[in-house]
Amino acid sequence: MNRHFARLGSAVLAVWLALAPVAQADRVKDLATLGGVRHNQLIGYGLVVGLMGTGDQTSQTPFTVQSLRNMLTGLGVTLPANINLQLKNVAAVSVHADLPPFAKPGMAIDVTVASIGNAKSLRGGSLLMTPLKGADGEVYAVAQGNVVVGGLGVEGEGTKIIVNVPSAGRVPNGATVERAVPDAFTAGNGALTLNLRAPDFTTAERLARAINGKLGFEAATALDAATVAVDGPSDPRERVRFIAALENVQVTPGETSAKVVVNSRTGTVVVGQNVRLSPAAVSHGNLTVTISSDPIVSQPGPLSGGSTVVVPRQQIDVNEEKRPMFLFQPGVKLDDIVRAVNRVGASPSDLVAILEALKAAGALRAELIVI
Numbered sequence: 001m002n003r004h005f006a007r008l009g010s011a012v013l014a015v016w017l018a019l020a021p022v023a024q025a026d027r028v029k030d031l032a033t034l035g036g037v038r039h040n041q042l043i044g045y046g047l048v049v050g051l052m053g054t055g056d057q058t059s060q061t062p063f064t065v066q067s068l069r070n071m072l073t074g075l076g077v078t079l080p081a082n083i084n085l086q087l088k089n090v091a092a093v094s095v096h097a098d099l100p101p102f103a104k105p106g107m108a109i110d111v112t113v114a115s116i117g118n119a120k121s122l123r124g125g126s127l128l129m130t131p132l133k134g135a136d137g138e139v140y141a142v143a144q145g146n147v148v149v150g151g152l153g154v155e156g157e158g159t160k161i162i163v164n165v166p167s168a169g170r171v172p173n174g175a176t177v178e179r180a181v182p183d184a185f186t187a188g189n190g191a192l193t194l195n196l197r198a199p200d201f202t203t204a205e206r207l208a209r210a211i212n213g214k215l216g217f218e219a220a221t222a223l224d225a226a227t228v229a230v231d232g233p234s235d236p237r238e239r240v241r242f243i244a245a246l247e248n249v250q251v252t253p254g255e256t257s258a259k260v261v262v263n264s265r266t267g268t269v270v271v272g273q274n275v276r277l278s279p280a281a282v283s284h285g286n287l288t289v290t291i292s293s294d295p296i297v298s299q300p301g302p303l304s305g306g307s308t309v310v311v312p313r314q315q316i317d318v319n320e321e322k323r324p325m326f327l328f329q330p331g332v333k334l335d336d337i338v339r340a341v342n343r344v345g346a347s348p349s350d351l352v353a354i355l356e357a358l359k360a361a362g363a364l365r366a367e368l369i370v371i
Contacts, residue, residue: 036184042097054091058087097175104177193228201225210251261371
């Protein structure tokens with residue numbers, strides 16, 4: 001394939017970048033990610049100092065005292081072993097960050113700080129120098145700086161007010177990258193992989209077809225519903241220009257599968273546009289049972305020797321709300337479902353019950369997802 005790329009000069013790629021977008025289409029960069037280009041997670045353990053008495057209770061978190069002793073020893077300060085440190089302005093924290101792709105030494109990244117002891121708040125604290133390691137145990141960044149906390153905690157006599165989470169915060173641009181992560185893009189030999197954000201066979205095939213149509217030869221192949229392999233140039237400089245052009249190819253994605261998503265906590269129901277129903281008749285009503293207690297007092301007759309007692313008496317009323325049955329014809333669409341449900345006055349929770357019944361009866365032609 002390299003002979004084909006040799007004929008793709010700078011002028012052709014520049015014109016390709018200037019192509020106008022196609023109507024009702026998405027760019028490749030919005031539909032897929034480049035294989036091997038990924039974030040990497042970093043984690044570390046450190047100390048936040050300068051707190052206003054809201055730090056760890058060192059009697060219950062001995063690791064905080066141990067960490068502070070080790071830090072002071074490394075700085076040349078030796079504490080006698082018989083000294084029991086009781087500090088309230090220090091908190092042991094976990095520090096984590098995402099190392100973005102192509103991050104180079106000297107770049108700054110954000111870090112998140114969270115208490116791992118019993119500190120009440122990190123507000124006003126400062127994170128001391130903390131190495132951040134990757135999954136391989138190597139140090140890739142070093143974090144330090146003032147902690148920004150979005151939460152608030154106030155405590156008084158028998159009263160406590162907490163807004164958000166004051167025991168966690170962020171240090172914007174608080175870590176400096178010390179080591180670059182080797183990436184598959186730089187060490188690549190020309191083969192590129194595009195991974196769809198939402199796997200779909202139709203979209204993968206259309207993506208490969210669109211790329212081949214722009215190149216003029218068969219360079220892209222859909223391997224499965226999520227992966228499209230593309231033969232690219234081996235020269236790193238040409239690869240960057242080639243991918244920049246590749247990202248702007250317009251592709252019309254395939255329609256998503258029919259889904260109905262139900263949030264059981266909030267009662268929110270989202271119905272996709274491709275949801276269909278088989279012929280079905282639905283009747284939905286509410287049955288209300290009311291039990292009321294009306295005790296009566298029983299008085300004995302004169303000179304009977306009996307005693308006055310309270311006799312329980314209950315009244316039971318059953319009320320069934322009458323709602324008409326409605327019929328779904330074959331191929332009913334989303335707007336028909338919404339109109340039919342609104343016509344009978346069903347609430348979101350009622351709609352969930354109706355959809356579950358239709359799914360059980362095999363009339364709902366969609367995936368029902370309850371979260």
